[in-house]
Amino acid sequence: MQIEAPPLTAVETCGAQIKLADGRWLIDGISSWWTACHGYNHEAIIDAMHKQLDDMPHIMFGGLTHEPALQLAWRLTRILPGNGTPNALQHIFFSDSGSVAIEVALKMAVQYWHNKGAPTRTRFVAFQHAYHGDTSGAMSVCDPDEGMHALFKGAIPEQIIIELPETADQLAAFDQLLTGGHKEIAGVILEPLVQGAGGMKFHSPETLSAIAECCARNDVLFIADEIATGFGRTGTMFACEQASVVPDIMCIGKALTGGTIGMAATAANEKIFSAFLSDDDKAAFMHGPTYMANPLAAAAANASLDLFEDGERLEQVERIEGALREQLEPCRNIPGIEDVRVLGAIGVVEMAEARDIDWLRQRFAEENVWVRPFGDIVYLMPPFIVGANEMTALTGAVVKIMNEWSKRTG
Numbered sequence: 108m109q110i111e112a113p114p115l116t117a118v119e120t121c122g123a124q125i126k127l128a129d130g131r132w133l134i135d136g137i138s139s140w141w142t143a144c145h146g147y148n149h150e151a152i153i154d155a156m157h158k159q160l161d162d163m164p165h166i167m168f169g170g171l172t173h174e175p176a177l178q179l180a181w182r183l184t185r186i187l188p189g190n191g192t193p194n195a196l197q198h199i200f201f202s203d204s205g206s207v208a209i210e211v212a213l214k215m216a217v218q219y220w221h222n223k224g225a226p227t228r229t230r231f232v233a234f235q236h237a238y239h240g241d242t243s244g245a246m247s248v249c250d251p252d253e254g255m256h257a258l259f260k261g262a263i264p265e266q267i268i269i270e271l272p273e274t275a276d277q278l279a280a281f282d283q284l285l286t287g288g289h290k291e292i293a294g295v296i297l298e299p300l301v302q303g304a305g306g307m308k309f310h311s312p313e314t315l316s317a318i319a320e321c322c323a324r325n326d327v328l329f330i331a332d333e334i335a336t337g338f339g340r341t342g343t344m345f346a347c348e349q350a351s352v353v354p355d356i357m358c359i360g361k362a363l364t365g366g367t368i369g370m371a372a373t374a375a376n377e378k379i380f381s382a383f384l385s386d387d388d389k390a391a392f393m394h395g396p397t398y399m400a401n402p403l404a405a406a407a408a409n410a411s412l413d414l415f416e417d418g419e420r421l422e423q424v425e426r427i428e429g430a431l432r433e434q435l436e437p438c439r440n441i442p443g444i445e446d447v448r449v450l451g452a453i454g455v456v457e458m459a460e461a462r463d464i465d466w467l468r469q470r471f472a473e474e475n476v477w478v479r480p481f482g483d484i485v486y487l488m489p490p491f492i493v494g495a496n497e498m499t500a501l502t503g504a505v506v507k508i509m510n511e512w513s514k515r516t517g
Contacts, residue, residue, distance in 0.1 A: 112465060115472060120147035123493040125477055133477040136487045136501045141303075141335050143366030145414050146490040152365050152410040159406035168201070168400040175405035176201060182412055187374055188345055189353030196357055196374035200392075201400040205334035205360035206240030208371035209296075211394055212356045213244045215379060216294040216328045222382045222390050228293045230264075232284065232327075234271045236305035239296065239332055248296050250305055267292070271302075273314050278321065285325035294328035294355070295321075299346040300450065303335040307455040307486050309448055312350035319352040328355045328379075334371065338362035338411075339420050339491065342428060342451035355379055365411035366490075370404035423491040427452040427498065431487065434502035441506075443513045445483070454487040456505060458512075467512060474504040485509065 119126035180199040220228035233248035246256040272281040302308040322329040331354035336346040360371030431454035446457040471478040
């Protein structure tokens with residue numbers, strides 16, 4: 108509060124743009140923290156929400172159910188990885204934010220083993236540069252040194268954080284870790300293909316596949332955090348599809364409702380679900396967010412899924428990927444730039460060191476684009492409906508301002 112620049116006041120949104128109180132329109136380069144995949148104020152989503160608002164904006168999901176949630180759960184099971192296979196993610200637990208979806212997944216994994224007669228399996232393997240949320244359990248599986256949660260060390264569970272295994276030697280060591288930890292390790296959690304808020308670090312589908320195979324071979328649960336990567340952002344509906352991986356548990360959120368209202372979900376396979384079926388109520392999964400399966404959010408999510416059905420969104424992602432690759436390439440020649448990388452509708456310019464982040468944020472706003480660098484990266488994750496001219500304005504601003512940054516700090 109003492110050093111942060113005053114926030115800009117937003118008063119209106121439309122398409123891929125945000126209107127400020129001073130009358131300026133900013134082209135949104137980050138989709139309101141990666142949520143507004145269809146852009147803002149999409150008529151189909153807004154209409155569905157208006158209708159649901161008139162009918163029933165909310166009802167508790169304990170002892171009661173409702174059609175929007177039932178329909179959404181059914182539809183999700185048909186698009187999540189593994190549909191039609193024995194490992195399909197057929198069971199959906201709704202919550203109201205990504206962090207809570209992670210908490211649900213971690214609790215689910217621990218209780219799975221408890222119900223299976225292995226109560227000592229309570230720890231998780233996670234990876235450097237991981238980011239899974241801001242609640243206590245989620246913080247415990249984030250990078251403990253480079254992440255924003257380092258000061259909570261000792262106050263949250265101590266998990267096993269290792270370097271992401273990409274080489275043959277690293278994968279062998281990872282396999283050995285899982286083999287030796289079968290009495291204490293409940294699961295492995297990973298953001299597939301893109302580690303997001305930990306620095307937009309990419310890894311290959313082959314790495315993702317190898318990690319999942321190690322988990323299966325050692326009877327360790329694999330949890331995929333697709334909160335940021337899901338719903339087309341990496342070029343496929345879900346990142347796991349690119350490695351033909353079906354996790355035991357998957358978390359989704361962010362773009363689930365098209366960026367209109369908070370909602371998340373944790374999906375599990377039959378193996379997980381069946382471990383909670385018992386005549387003993389102590390085996391039940393006791394978790395119940397007040398606003399879980401909120402009908403208004405479910406209506407928005409169903410309308411958002413409608414917009415994915417014709418495949419146009421993934422075609423838009425492909426076009427964005429091409430534009431990002433071509434138009435961010437000049438940044439490679441700027442002194443002080445360490446890397447430029449693109450995957451789907453994600454473009455990242457990595458600085459050799461983090462410098463003048465506040466200045467960068469101010470300059471982007473002055474150029475009438477909404478881009479929020481953090482750490483050592485400037486990144487773009489625009490709405491999929493972004494126009495060609497808007498896209499050029501975003502990438503042009505990145506190239507222009509990074510050149511200014513290089514001269515300023517060089």
